[in-house]
Every structure is written in structure tokens, then in C-alpha cells.
Amino acid sequence: MFDTISSQASKLINLTNRVRNSKPSKTKLITVTSGKGGVGKSTFTANIAFLLSQRGYKVAVIDADIGLANMQVLFNMKPKYTLFDYIDGMKTLEEVTLKTSYDNLYLVAGKSGYQYSNHSNSFVFSRIVQDLISLNKFDIILVDTGAGLNDYVKEFLTISDNILAITTTDPSALTDVYSLMKMLSFDKNKLMLCFNHTKNYKIGLTIANSLVNLAKKNRLNNDFMVEYIGNVSTSANISTTGRLRKLFTNEFIQDDSTKQLQVIIDYLLKNIH
Numbered sequence: 001m002f003d004t005i006s007s008q009a010s011k012l013i014n015l016t017n018r019v020r021n022s023k024p025s026k027t028k029l030i031t032v033t034s035g036k037g038g039v040g041k042s043t044f045t046a047n048i049a050f051l052l053s054q055r056g057y058k059v060a061v062i063d064a065d066i067g068l069a070n071m072q073v074l075f076n077m078k079p080k081y082t083l084f085d086y087i088d089g090m091k092t093l094e095e096v097t098l099k100t101s102y103d104n105l106y107l108v109a110g111k112s113g114y115q116y117s118n119h120s121n122s123f124v125f126s127r128i129v130q131d132l133i134s135l136n137k138f139d140i141i142l143v144d145t146g147a148g149l150n151d152y153v154k155e156f157l158t159i160s161d162n163i164l165a166i167t168t169t170d171p172s173a174l175t176d177v178y179s180l181m182k183m184l185s186f187d188k189n190k191l192m193l194c195f196n197h198t199k200n201y202k203i204g205l206t207i208a209n210s211l212v213n214l215a216k217k218n219r220l221n222n223d224f225m226v227e228y229i230g231n232v233s234t235s236a237n238i239s240t241t242g243r244l245r246k247l248f249t250n251e252f253i254q255d256d257s258t259k260q261l262q263v264i265i266d267y268l269l270k271n272i273h
């Protein structure tokens with residue numbers, strides 16, 4: 001299934017590139033995913049985007065979660081248009097790319113409950129990512145995918161080389177991350193892994209190593225690498241700022257969790273392509 005989607009996607013991407021791209025885009029794409037819901041994926045995405053924008057990069061976030069599109073809440077916005085207005089041909093890309101109240105930071109808002117089945121396997125949705133890359137206006141695009149491994153999420157994973165998975169150390173979250181690894185190992189070279197709600201770097205490292213060992217034992221593709229890139233602790237400041245529609249990395253610059261996220265940013269800036 002994933003193979004089929006993947007080959008459909010590469011055909012589409014090649015075609016799109018041929019038509020639109022006279023020169024390569026400077027824009028780098030990071031797709032944030034999780035397997036399990038509720039692990040902190042949107043919180044990570046919004047705060048990573050903010051920290052990158054603070055370092056001078058022009059950043060766009062695409063909220064591609066049709067299960068629970070809540071990026072506008074984290075950015076405290078009431079979006080007039082969503083990515084579906086673009087998909088449905090009602091608005092231009094510029095019109096759906098909304099300026100947030102933070103410098104250098106833009107949002108393409110999502111909408112919960114959109115009927116994906118109408119377009120199943122069509123790569124209609126992830127086209128917005130390609131189109132935003134082709135604009136060559138942003139340094140970095142972050143896509144917040146929904147939870148789970150449905151066809152809609154797979155669309156966004158298929159077109160991305162920089163995939164970042166957020167998980168907790170909870171056994172059910174780890175099971176879901178392992179399923180994600182298994183699926184990606186067919187077509188991708190690498191998965192970057194972050195542990196949320198995880199007190200220190202070493203705990204994450206130990207668990208990441210066990211996932212890698214399990215992959216070896218089950219003979220997943222040898223060329224597929226899992227790179228552990230950091231942890232964020234549980235912090236009351238994160239849930240409080242989330243509820244107040246603010247970003248913890250902006251409100252609590254000296255918090256351990258903000259410093260932990262800065263380590264992740266350093267890694268991303270060195271390693272994404």
C-alpha cells in the first residue's frame with residue numbers, strides 16, 4: 001500500500017517539479033508525526049516553529065491534522081481561511097498562508113473533520129506542501145500531521161525526507177512509533193525521534209536504542225536509521241501556556257523544557273536537507 005502511494009507520489013512530485021520549478025527551492029520541509037495522539041506533537045510543532053523563527057528563519061506551519069486541527073489555538077488565531085479553501089480552489093496559496101502575531105512565522109490553518117475519503121489516495125492534500133515549497137518564500141515548512149497511520153497521514157510522510165516523530169515512553173505510544181518505523185523503513189532512510197514527557201536525555205536514548213535493537217531483531221531494512229535527537233520534560237508551564245493560547249518557549253525562555261527544545265533545534269538545523 002505504502003509502496004503504491006509512494007510511487008504515485010514521486011510521479012506526481014516529478015511532474016509538479018518539472019512544470020513549476022525552474023530552479024530548486026531553498027525551502028526545507030520537516031514533517032512532524034507521532035503514531036499515537038495526545039503525545040505533544042502540535043505543542044512541539046508550534047514551539048519548534050517559533051524557536052526557528054526567532055533564529056531568523058522564515059517559517060510556515062501547515063496544520064494537516066484533520067482529526068484535531070488545533071494549531072490556530074496554539075497561535076491564538078481565528079483563521080478566516082484554511083488549507084481546504086486552497087485545496088477546493090476557493091482561495092490562493094497567499095490567502096491561506098496567514099501571518100501569526102510572531103515575526104517570521106506563518107500558519108496554514110487546518111480544519112477538523114474534513115472528509116478525506118472523497119479524495120482517498122489522490123495526493124490532493126499534500127500538493128499544498130509542494131506548492132508552498134515551489135513558492136520559494138519560506139526557509140522552513142513544518143507540517144503537523146494527524147495521529148495514526150491512515151492514508152491521509154501517509155500522503156504527507158511520503159513526500160517528506162525529514163520526518164520527526166514525537167513520542168512518550170508510554171508502552172502504547174512506543175508500539176505506535178514502532179509501527180511507524182516499520183512502515184517508513186520500506187521507503188525512507190531515516191526517522192528522527194524525540195521523547196516528550198521524558199525527564200532526561202539518557203532515558204530517551206536508552207529507549208531509542210531498544211527500538212533500534214528491536215528493528216534489527218525483526219530485520220527491518222538495514223539502511224533505515226532511527227536518530228534520537230532529544231527529550232522534553234513534563235512541565236506545568238507547557239500545559240498552562242497551551243491553555244492560555246501562548247507558546248511556552250516564548251513565555252518561559254529559561255525553563256528546562258525550552259532549553260531542551262533548543263537542543264533539538266540545533267540538531268534539526270544541522271541535519272535537515
Ligand SMILES: Nc1ncnc2c1ncn2[C@@H]1O[C@H](COP(=O)(O)OP(=O)(O)O)[C@@H](O)[C@H]1O
Binds near residue numbers: 036042196
Ligand atoms: N512536556 C509537556 N509537559 C506538560 N504538558 C504537555 C507537554 N507536552 C504536551 N503537553 C500538553 O499535552 C496536551 C496534548 O498536547 P498536544 O500537543 O495537543 O498533543 P498532540 O498534538 O500530540 O495530540 C496539551 O494540553 C499540551 O499542553
Ligand SMILES: [Mg+2]
Binds near residue numbers: 041042043068070
Ligand atoms: Mg495535535
